[in-house]
Amino acid sequence: MATPSGLDVSRDENAMKERNPSSSKPLSEHGERALLRDLRAQSASPEVAGPKLLVPIGDDGAVLAVPPGEAAVLTTDTLVEGTHFNRAWTAATDLGFKLVTSAASDIGAMGGRPLAAVIAVTAPAAMLAAELLDLMAGCREAAALFGLSVAGGDTTAGDRLVLTATILGGAPPAALLRRSGARIGDLLVVTGTLGEAGAGLQILRSLFEVDPPAGERWLRAGSPIDEIPVRLRAQGFDAALSLALQGAVRRFLRPTPPLAAGPALAAAGVTAGIDVSDGLASETAWIAAESDVGLALDATLIPIGRGAAAWGAKGGFDPLGLALQGGEDYELLLTVPPAAWPHLRARLAELQVTATAIGEVVPAREGVTLRTADGTRRPLPPGGYEHFRTPS
Numbered sequence: 001m002a003t004p005s006g007l008d009v010s011r012d013e014n015a016m017k018e019r020n021p022s023s024s025k026p027l028s029e030h031g032e033r034a035l036l037r038d039l040r041a042q043s044a045s046p047e048v049a050g051p052k053l054l055v056p057i058g059d060d061g062a063v064l065a066v067p068p069g070e071a072a073v074l075t076t077d078t079l080v081e082g083t084h085f086n087r088a089w090t091a092a093t094d095l096g097f098k099l100v101t102s103a104a105s106d107i108g109a110m111g112g113r114p115l116a117a118v119i120a121v122t123a124p125a126a127m128l129a130a131e132l133l134d135l136m137a138g139c140r141e142a143a144a145l146f147g148l149s150v151a152g153g154d155t156t157a158g159d160r161l162v163l164t165a166t167i168l169g170g171a172p173p174a175a176l177l178r179r180s181g182a183r184i185g186d187l188l189v190v191t192g193t194l195g196e197a198g199a200g201l202q203i204l205r206s207l208f209e210v211d212p213p214a215g216e217r218w219l220r221a222g223s224p225i226d227e228i229p230v231r232l233r234a235q236g237f238d239a240a241l242s243l244a245l246q247g248a249v250r251r252f253l254r255p256t257p258p259l260a261a262g263p264a265l266a267a268a269g270v271t272a273g274i275d276v277s278d279g280l281a282s283e284t285a286w287i288a289a290e291s292d293v294g295l296a297l298d299a300t301l302i303p304i305g306r307g308a309a310a311w312g313a314k315g316g317f318d319p320l321g322l323a324l325q326g327g328e329d330y331e332l333l334l335t336v337p338p339a340a341w342p343h344l345r346a347r348l349a350e351l352q353v354t355a356t357a358i359g360e361v362v363p364a365r366e367g368v369t370l371r372t373a374d375g376t377r378r379p380l381p382p383g384g385y386e387h388f389r390t391p392s
């Protein structure tokens, strides 16, 4: 994948493997010192896009300067094999990419920009050293795309793959955004489209669950994203539908949160924000609880992604359920006074981020409700409507 600096990361990876043929061994044979040497060689390549580290990888700790006048924002996120991802449909580079982007999404939701990440990996001894290097290459690919540095990490042995990304971000105090700032009368706004990642997970399960990882590898050798059109065509899907469904799978495996928007939100009038990691029903409940307000949503306004719509049409179910409880779309849910909404929408458009008003902030006693296409308004519990529960 091309990065903003124009470098082809995958070619760098291959070049590195040629220099270090022992990386095709399992971690148990490769050894920790060799792995550290490989990781340092990888981190010395020039695609690091974040702030320059005062002390890079290789010492007891990395050191970077937080920009003057900014507060440090810290967040951490863990992905567990068997819980958050399945070896049958997970490639190492995709997994690294998602690890960094899903954690960085929280920094954007706080109004900050990510500066640096440290990565902790618990890996089975049978995993190939090359897979771990690919995983880190995926982390670095996301880091390059979103302008942060991979500053270090730790590896330990375990019986399954567990990954943690801890991200340091920065924000001027005035730019910080919380879940607790929503005010009655504000509009409820969501960026991008929803339901795509939820559909992507279901598509992956339907197409790949049966495949065990090939040979000696711990994870899948190549990204399933590239195989989606062929597999769908074999099942009789037409080309346009296949593309839409492939887009949904890409959103699940390689989310691209609107991180550029984060630092601009508070200045554009946004009063509260959260990233959509667990589905709209869950995130609205958080905003309502933390801000002590109610929220009145209109289902017909919720922007459903093309892939989710296509997958729902194919399966004969309402894709709204994927938006409400599918999760992992990594868009932003925001509140903004009506007077500031046109300015916010224009500011986001400048940053190539679309946004849609989907409801409004109401008194807490009204709770969180959803008006459906038939005009009835019903409570929206954090887990979403049973009615919209999708086959999984």
Ligand SMILES: [Mg+2]
Binding pocket: 105, 106, 109, 274, 275, 277
């Ligand atoms: Mg979050």
